Amino acid sequence: MNQQALSAFIWSVADLLRGDYKQADYGKVILPFTVLRRLDCVLEPTKAAVVAEFAAKTAAGINPDPFLLRKAKQSFYNTSDLDLRKLLGDPDHIRENLYSYVSAFSPSVRDVFDRFEFAAQVEKLAKAGLLYQVAEKFARVDLHPNRVDNHQMGLVFEELIRKFAELSNETAGEHFTPREVIRLMVNLIFVEDDAALSVPGVVRSIYDPTAGTGGMLSVAEEYLAEHNPRARLTVAGQELNPESYAICKADMLIKGQDVRNITFGNTLADDGHPTAKFDYMLSNPPYGVEWKKVEKEVRREHEREGFNGRFGPGLPRVSDGSMLFLLHLISKMRPAKDGGCRFAIVLNGSPLFTGGAGSGESEIRRYVLENDLLEAIIGLPTDMFYNTGISTYVWVVTNRKPDYRKGKVQLIDASGMWQKMRRSLGSKRKELSDTHIEEITRLFGDFEEADRDGRPISRIFDNADFGYRTITVERPERDEDGRIVVGLKGKLKGKPVADTKLRDTENVPLKEDVEAYFRREVLLHVPDAWIDHDKTKVGYEIPFNRLFYVFEPPRPLAVIDAELKEVTDRIKVMIEGLDA
CATH class of the missing domain: 1.20.1260 (Ferritin)
Structure with missing residues (x-):
């Protein structure tokens, strides 16, 4: 059957x-x-x-x-x-x-x-x-x-x-991830370790903090069994939905896994594996979902434990908790000295760029990039998931980069790699074929810049390329006669007083000298301006789509005019026909 x-x-x-x-x-x-x-x-x-x-x-x-x-x-x-x-x-x-x-x-x-x-x-x-x-x-x-x-x-x-989710107007995507997306993620975390994983009797651990029905853990097991039947993968996970948890646990029981490693509850508020570290991890957390229900516990951990806890680098805005799962996974990485860890997590576009310098989101990106943890980001096609048609991205994170990847981040634009499904399932209208998965995996493994049909699909950047300094540009307050107002006491005595109405900010690329940028981009236009260095903040963002944008020049005006004339002539003939 x-x-x-x-x-x-x-x-x-x-x-x-x-x-x-x-x-x-x-x-x-x-x-x-x-x-x-x-x-x-x-x-x-x-x-x-x-x-x-x-x-x-x-x-x-x-x-x-x-x-x-x-x-x-x-x-x-x-x-x-x-x-x-x-x-x-x-x-x-x-x-x-x-x-x-x-x-x-x-x-x-x-x-x-x-x-x-x-x-x-x-x-x-x-x-x-x-x-x-x-x-x-x-x-x-x-x-x-x-x-x-x-x-x-x-x-x-x-x-x-x-089917049950559709009948109850729930989001099926909260329970599981499409299998071909999981296969891609599993390929990405294992591809550089094929030699190590082929050793007879090798034992590795894998963890999913949003386990759903256990699909990610199952596909990882299948991959390892196919490549090395004598290898053993111990699995661990946590799941919030009782029915999904029950199915996941039953599935793991049948496969002979230790189901004590599958815990129930909210991963962010009550970590079911507080001291565990893992070789590999996979996750498709809910994105665009607020974390207000667990805000008290998360903020307490952030404030009391700092970098000794899971959320030391910062907290994102309450409206979207997906970056909290990113931090949670980072806290679960096996230390590099013990062999290290690699994980893949699916996120929406927001974690790439939301939040300016100094915000929780920017500080999390800063932590990831300045600690050289981000290996690659793969942009997936839209309409890939059952409950949303938005763009999604797979982040590959590791604390054991090969030497040739150190200090670098690879971006792969796979948004054009898809085939139409014979029948839509919820919001899912597209799928990755085996060929697409192989091509994305090869691009990641090759670690080279590549084009397809004249457009870039793989680009490599330095970590610092995503950083910038937000500088505060001040201009002097002037009296009714246009004279600059100066301070009368304290550290501002004798110095120009800043006019808050004229205050502005500029984002200076991290690799660029701030003073040189300021002279070129600001002083040239407003010679009385200065930088308030006390207000300078470092920020990070990953403008994924902008980095793959290819300018397409507009068609020649003569061609457009000819098309317009053709249309107007056709309309004219139609009107004349009506009059007749």
């Missing part, structure tokens, strides 16, 4: 729920039952052995947990002799038996169903007389990994979540 057919089959359960459930609540039933059936199928081959082992070890007074995990050949187990199909043999007691079956799972799985609030749905289904029919429907489908692999199962979950 392919992914589309499987999604359609599971979605058909909605026909049973119609009338008793609002459309927006279908997912509250379908998602946990899909997870339950998946776990049911995974444990089926070892079911009898686990039940027998549980009885033997319990009778002997021995803690059965490690023995049951070994028998189950998974990182979870179920000690009940029931399964979803057996439940159907006793229709009159299906509610009680279902509770008994779910409670017999190991604690990590029970937590998954608690996050789904599964008990409340079981009660509602039983009351409506639908519990048996729903259970019978799911018992019919085979979700064993031999039939539906983990990658395919991930796509099923994403398809279902997208």
Whole structure:
């Protein structure tokens, strides 16, 4: 059964729920039952052995947990002799038996169903007389990994979540990222490490602070398994949405990961991995979303802990918290002396340029660039994500740049690399093909300037190219007779008094001498001006689109005139025809 057919089959359960459930609540039933059936199928081959082992070890007074995990050949187990199909043999007691079956799972799985609030749905289904029919429907489908692999199962979950999000007018993009975007990000963080990752038995860690349903972690695992089956990737993550968290945790359980590393809660307010450092990280945080709910906790950490905490460099405006996730990831980087870290994060355009010199956003960019952490930024096409059509950018950040990249930043304009989807999904109308992903990865790996169809698509800059000094230009106050007013006391005594109405600012590129700029651009026009050096601030911005702009001269006037004449002549003929 392919992914589309499987999604359609599971979605058909909605026909049973119609009338008793609002459309927006279908997912509250379908998602946990899909997870339950998946776990049911995974444990089926070892079911009898686990039940027998549980009885033997319990009778002997021995803690059965490690023995049951070994028998189950998974990182979870179920000690009940029931399964979803057996439940159907006793229709009159299906509610009680279902509770008994779910409670017999190991604690990590029970937590998954608690996050789904599964008990409340079981009660509602039983009351409506639908519990048996729903259970019978799911018992019919085979979700064993031999039939539906983990990658395919991930796509099923994403398809279902997208449908439920559309029905409830929620944003599906809050829950997951398109798979081809994740594949690009995974390529970018691994591409320079292929040699190290091919070493037999190598172990690396990866983290996603906005894990959603676990798609980024899954694709990273798949990449490493494909390139080096003997390598091991330990995953960690945190997720705020209970249903997404439950799916992510269930997915990691099936893959044998330590699900204690998947934590629940708000990453910014309550870091689930406060002391951990990682080799790789991936994230697609919410952008353009205010962080007012966690403002108290974030400001307290910023003020009390400074650079010993996560938010030392500065805080962005409350209306957009995406740069807080950038700082959070930087705080999780494995130190360079211990091997270092590379991560990729998707951001909108705002973090590139919002905020002038001295603002929180500018100070964050300053910290990233002056510490030589930014390796590359890739501009993606519009209409790539399910919940927004705006331009997005992948930042690649590392504290272990190769020597040839040190002090440099590569910008890649991939906005023209896309193919139209056969069918739009929400706001997503475009996708990256395998060829596009390979080309972007090659451009990043080559680290060279490149053009395409006469336009630049890869450019390389010094870190300092993005910096500037904002200088305050003062001019003297004058009395009614036009004479310059001078100070009468203090440090201004005998010096011209600045006229605040004439005060102005200039942004001077960081690489340029301030005095030379001032003489050329200011004194030439206003000879009485001076710089108040006490007010000078350093700022950083990355004007991505401007740096790839190619001037296109207007067409010759004669050509435009000829086109206008052609149009007016045509209109004239039409009018004459009407008169006739």
